[in-house]
Amino acid sequence: MSDDTQPETEATAPAEAAPVRAGISAARASLADVPPEPGAPKQDPILNATGVRRAFGGLVAVDVAHLEVQRGTITALIGPNGAGKTTFFNLLTGFDRPSRGEWVFDGRRADRMRSYQVARAGMVRTFQLTKALTRMTVMDNMLIGAGNQIGERFWAGLVPPLWKAQEAANRAKAMELLERFKLDRKRDDYAGELSGGQRKLLEMARALMLDPKMVMLDEPMAGVNPALKQSLLEHIKDLREDGMTVLFVEHDMDMVHEIADWVAVMAAGQLITEGTPDQISADRRVIDAYLGAHHDAAQH
Amino acid sequence: MDWHFVFSQALTQAIGPTMLVYALGAIGLNLQFGYTGLLNFGQAAFAAVGAYGLALAVVAFGLPFWWGILVGLACAVVLALLMGIPTLRLRADYLAIVTIAAAEIVRRLFRATVWSEHTGGSDGMRGFSDPFFALNPVPEDATWTFGFVSMESGRLTVDFGLFDLQYSHRDLWIMLIGWVLVAFFCVVLALLVHSPWGRVLKGIREDEEAVRSLGKNVFAYKMQALVIGGIIGAVAGFVFALSRANVQPDTFSTDFTFYFYVVLILGGAARIFGPVLGAALFWFLYNIFSQGLSQAITSGLIPSGAINQTQVGPLVFFLLGLGMVLLLIFRPQGILGNRRELMLDVR
Numbered sequence: 205m206s207d208d209t210q211p212e213t214e215a216t217a218p219a220e221a222a223p224v225r226a227g228i229s230a231a232r233a234s235l236a237d238v239p240p241e242p243g244a245p246k247q248d249p250i251l252n253a254t255g256v257r258r259a260f261g262g263l264v265a266v267d268v269a270h271l272e273v274q275r276g277t278i279t280a281l282i283g284p285n286g287a288g289k290t291t292f293f294n295l296l297t298g299f300d301r302p303s304r305g306e307w308v309f310d311g312r313r314a315d316r317m318r319s320y321q322v323a324r325a326g327m328v329r330t331f332q333l334t335k336a337l338t339r340m341t342v343m344d345n346m347l348i349g350a351g352n353q354i355g356e357r358f359w360a361g362l363v364p365p366l367w368k369a370q371e372a373a374n375r376a377k378a379m380e381l382l383e384r385f386k387l388d389r390k391r392d393d394y395a396g397e398l399s400g401g402q403r404k405l406l407e408m409a410r411a412l413m414l415d416p417k418m419v420m421l422d423e424p425m426a427g428v429n430p431a432l433k434q435s436l437l438e439h440i441k442d443l444r445e446d447g448m449t450v451l452f453v454e455h456d457m458d459m460v461h462e463i464a465d466w467v468a469v470m471a472a473g474q475l476i477t478e479g480t481p482d483q484i485s486a487d488r489r490v491i492d493a494y495l496g497a498h499h500d501a502a503q504h
Numbered sequence: 505m506d507w508h509f510v511f512s513q514a515l516t517q518a519i520g521p522t523m524l525v526y527a528l529g530a531i532g533l534n535l536q537f538g539y540t541g542l543l544n545f546g547q548a549a550f551a552a553v554g555a556y557g558l559a560l561a562v563v564a565f566g567l568p569f570w571w572g573i574l575v576g577l578a579c580a581v582v583l584a585l586l587m588g589i590p591t592l593r594l595r596a597d598y599l600a601i602v603t604i605a606a607a608e609i610v611r612r613l614f615r616a617t618v619w620s621e622h623t624g625g626s627d628g629m630r631g632f633s634d635p636f637f638a639l640n641p642v643p644e645d646a647t648w649t650f651g652f653v654s655m656e657s658g659r660l661t662v663d664f665g666l667f668d669l670q671y672s673h674r675d676l677w678i679m680l681i682g683w684v685l686v687a688f689f690c691v692v693l694a695l696l697v698h699s700p701w702g703r704v705l706k707g708i709r710e711d712e713e714a715v716r717s718l719g720k721n722v723f724a725y726k727m728q729a730l731v732i733g734g735i736i737g738a739v740a741g742f743v744f745a746l747s748r749a750n751v752q753p754d755t756f757s758t759d760f761t762f763y764f765y766v767v768l769i770l771g772g773a774a775r776i777f778g779p780v781l782g783a784a785l786f787w788f789l790y791n792i793f794s795q796g797l798s799q800a801i802t803s804g805l806i807p808s809g810a811i812n813q814t815q816v817g818p819l820v821f822f823l824l825g826l827g828m829v830l831l832l833i834f835r836p837q838g839i840l841g842n843r844r845e846l847m848l849d850v851r
Contacts, residue, residue, distance in 0.1 A: 299717075319717065320722065323716075323717055329717050336714075338710055338848050347700070348700075356701050362692065396848030410718065
């Protein structure tokens with residue numbers, strides 16, 4: 205994935221672009237000229253969605269006219285409760301079917317794909333309520349994540365020599381990831397024995413077993429204690445450094461400020477604005493959306 | 505009271521033909537329920553279509569015996585597809601509803617008077633097992649003695665002193681085939697559940713959404729588990745039909761399915777040998793209660809005013825039910841299960 209190099213933009217190569225955080229400056233640079241308005245076109249969108257609508261009976265939960273997600277960036281999807289963020293997320297990842305709308309992920313039409321096909325195409329998600337496979341070991345949780353496994357076919361599964369070599373390679377890769385997420389000493393424990401925060405880490409590590417191009421995190425900070433929050437933030441930043449694109453749903457504005465390169469704001473099912481975190485914090489419409497349109501009228 | 509007789513009967517049954525039927529049916533169910541988490545409440549129907557597929561092919565259509573076996577297996581596959589296609593994309597409980605209903609439909613169809621000239625209606629069918637017993641290598645009239653093992657006119661007796669095991673030459677042939685099948689399916693299941701394929705099944709049992717998010721076609725895996733478990737159920741049906749040399753629709757009632765569940769939970773779900781141990785123990789307990797109570801009444805150990813012979817049957821089921829409740833309270837993981845695994849907090 206690291207060959208997904210950003211198109212070089214002329215101006216920005218500031219001093220603070222240390223080699224360890226090359227991804228962040230590339231990401232920020234790629235978004236420098238994007239106007240802060242809903243549906244703004246990006247240089248190199250990995251995800252390009254148009255007219256995405258999901259209605260439950262008469263209730264329109266999602267009605268996003270246009271959204272592009274720039275490759276190699278961390279994009280936050282924020283909005284008040286009931287804005288349709290998670291529904292939109294479920295649509296993009298194939299866990300729900302849109303009433304209409306189409307989107308292209310990494311050059312392929314993805315709106316007709318089923319959830320497992322979306323994952324195979326390189327867009328892997330996590331869940332708001334962590335889904336650890338509790339009565340399986342941490343290592344098995346990791347191994348199940350690996351893609352294209354020969355031994356996952358029924359007849360091949362019966363003949364271990366066909367898949368032992370691949371299994372060993374997957375195991376080595378899983379071990380590397382577990383070390384990175386500091387879960388290596390837990391590898392033989394049941395996932396159900398991990399703490400809530402460790403499950404979050406495991407879920408993210410497991411998603412990386414698929415070598416995703418884009419990682420979709422649904423409220424990654426929900427229910428995580430402050431100590432672990434910092435470590436999770438660093439892991440998310442590392443995804444960008446490894447060339448992955450991240451889209452995450454979040455409530456916590458501090459976190460959005462800290463890690464997001466770009467923010468998309470939803471309210472009442474629609475995308476109301478986009479911009480850098482600074483632009484968004486200053487945007488009247490966002491404050492209105494969170495606090496209600498007439499909040500200062502009440503003060504007068 | 506004749507303890508020798510009671511123990512001999514119970515132990516003879518504990519590894520005999522009927523126990524093998526329960527073991528096979530529960531092995532199929534173990535793949536579906538134990539490993540994949542599929543609530544198949546219609547395992548009796550898989551046994552029924554296996555048994556009837558064989559019987560109808562041989563008796564009504566005059567096909568050779570081995571074709572009958574193939575027909576029975578094909579029927580099980582078709583039944584699994586019929587049950588699975590509409591339900592496996594839905595929540596787990598829909599499969600439970602459809603399988604329990606389908607099992608009743610299957611039983612009623614075999615019972616129906618409309619085509620009773622072919623199926624025999626509620627009387628069932630016989631006359632399909634002769635080709636099977638024609639292959640029996642155990643001679644009908646053998647007589648010999650070798651240490652504590654003796655054969656008298658085709659009847660084998662293994663005398664252990666405290667008890668003895670006795671089987672007819674037909675039982676021996678069924679048991680030879682049955683134990684080979686049990687061993688074969690245990691090996692296949694062990695290979696499967698320790699493969700990446702089996703890992704996906706266990707993942708589906710834990711959380712199918714998570715598995716889907718990792719790029720696995722959950723529907724296809726569930727269907728494979730349902731079909732393979734159903735095929736093993738049909739094999740249980742073959743052994744059942746052949747050991748009785750007849751098929752009768754009412755033997756495939758929902759009770760049959762629930763005995764498979766009792767066997768599986770008793771032995772330990774998601775354990776390779778759980779169904780085998782569970783079947784042996786279940787059938788041993790059933791027989792020792794039945795024979796024991798019956799003997800106790802005959803010998804006057806239980807006064808004849810308290811219970812009589814006709815009440816033994818229901819009382820045995822009462823005792824087995826009580827045993828099941830106690831098992832679920834004190835050892836919910838079954839005999840071979842892992843308590844630590846079962847007690848994990850599912851958040």
